[in-house]
Amino acid sequence: MILHTKSLAAFAIAAFSMAHSNPAAAVVRIQKTPFGTTADGKLVDLYVMTTSRGVEAAITNYGGTVVRLKVPDRSGKIADVALGFDDLKGYLQTEPYFGALIGRYANRIAKGHFKLDGKDYQVPVNDGANALHGGLKGFDKVIWSAKTSSGPKGGALELIYLSKNGEEGYPGNLTAKVVYTLTDSGEMRIDYTATTDKDTVINLTNHSYFNLAGAGSGDILKHQVRLYASRYTPVDSGLIPTGELRSVKGTPFDFLQAHEVGERIGANDEQLKLGKGYDHNWVLNSDSGTLAKAAEIYEPTSGRVLEVWTTQPGIQFYTGNFLDGTLVGKGGHKYAFRNGLALETQHFPDSPNQPTFPGVVLKPNQTYHQVTVWKFSTR
Numbered sequence: 424m425i426l427h428t429k430s431l432a433a434f435a436i437a438a439f440s441m442a443h444s445n446p447a448a449a450v451v452r453i454q455k456t457p458f459g460t461t462a463d464g465k466l467v468d469l470y471v472m473t474t475s476r477g478v479e480a481a482i483t484n485y486g487g488t489v490v491r492l493k494v495p496d497r498s499g500k501i502a503d504v505a506l507g508f509d510d511l512k513g514y515l516q517t518e519p520y521f522g523a524l525i526g527r528y529a530n531r532i533a534k535g536h537f538k539l540d541g542k543d544y545q546v547p548v549n550d551g552a553n554a555l556h557g558g559l560k561g562f563d564k565v566i567w568s569a570k571t572s573s574g575p576k577g578g579a580l581e582l583i584y585l586s587k588n589g590e591e592g593y594p595g596n597l598t599a600k601v602v603y604t605l606t607d608s609g610e611m612r613i614d615y616t617a618t619t620d621k622d623t624v625i626n627l628t629n630h631s632y633f634n635l636a637g638a639g640s641g642d643i644l645k646h647q648v649r650l651y652a653s654r655y656t657p658v659d660s661g662l663i664p665t666g667e668l669r670s671v672k673g674t675p676f677d678f679l680q681a682h683e684v685g686e687r688i689g690a691n692d693e694q695l696k697l698g699k700g701y702d703h704n705w706v707l708n709s710d711s712g713t714l715a716k717a718a719e720i721y722e723p724t725s726g727r728v729l730e731v732w733t734t735q736p737g738i739q740f741y742t743g744n745f746l747d748g749t750l751v752g753k754g755g756h757k758y759a760f761r762n763g764l765a766l767e768t769q770h771f772p773d774s775p776n777q778p779t780f781p782g783v784v785l786k787p788n789q790t791y792h793q794v795t796v797w798k799f800s801t802r
């Protein structure tokens with residue numbers, strides 16, 4: 424269900440008494456409020472979903488961006504664990520994709536070039552010599568059409584964007600649909616689908632940066648990380664995979680058991696130096712296409728736990744190595760070096776140029792589908 428600010432008080436009361444008279448029918452409220460105006464005068468909104476236990480997810484249809492994620496700690500105290508900005512203005516400046524949807528191709532494509540059906544394609548190069556996260560105006564910078572609904576499974580925000588043939592250099596009219604569903608138990612499910620009218624390449628993700636102690640509370644070096652992956656894809660100096668699937672065994676990349684982020688991040692390891700820390704794709708052990716646990720993060724002072732489940736073959740674990748304190752985020756907090764970590768569920772970087780990696784070609788008779796779930800809890 425959707426409601427506008429004016430009717431909020433009346434609706435909140437209704438939702439409260441419903442949840443109380445029948446706890447099984449707990450509702451997730453959705454409130455739509457104006458979020459700002461883009462440089463070309465378009466209005467965008469913020470959709471705030473709230474569960475009966477006070478979990479909140481706020482998402483704007485500008486870039487399909489997760490603006491806030493408020494979850495309790497082990498004593499029930501709520502904090503916002505997603506890095507971002509208070510208003511749209513923050514997202515209109517150059518910023519590192521805080522919370523945004525990424526497309527058409529998340530992560531890097533070497534030299535912005537690939538061949539498809541014998542034809543050469545050149546997409547904009549925006550990260551040194553390479554293309555990163557969909558180009559100059561990727562899915563993170565477009566306005567998505569939005570629809571909300573609420574049912575027994577939770578509150579849902581459905582976002583649709585039509586990327587025209589040739590947009591940012593990619594072939595095919597591509598219709599992308601992303602549904603964010605927040606359940607009353609505080610689980611956020613992101614369901615991505617896409618279709619095309621011409622062969623194309625695709626890799627969609629969400630680029631949230633988490634700090635489970637609270638966004639703006641400092642670095643993430645004490646977060647304990649598990650990644651369910653026995654291999655990762657080492658990179659060259661432009662962070663393009665070399666093609667090797669390297670075992671994590673005996674290296675600082677082994678997160679099969681929990682390790683603090685900071686424990687080995689400064690190790691004398693060539694790959695850590697190239698990434699300026701962790702900024703790599705892990706090859707998940709689960710079968711691609713099956714929803715399975717990819718990562719578990721635990722923050723000991725708050726007790727917050729984030730599990731990431733996905734159908735994707737890979738996850739980019741990025742420790743905010745390019746954050747440098749120049750961006751002022753929500754509540755005036757500066758985001759300094761390693762103040763957030765990203766867990767981007769994805770196909771492997773540069774797959775269009777890597778014949779041994781799982782394929783990323785989408786054809787007109789197919790539907791792209793990926794599901795990622797963030798499960799929050801405490802211990």
Ligand code: BGC
Pocket residue numbers: 519520530662702703739741745767
């Ligand atoms: C990349 C980083 C990049 C960051 C922000 C991550 O997905 O792997 O290298 O700095 O996104 O653009």
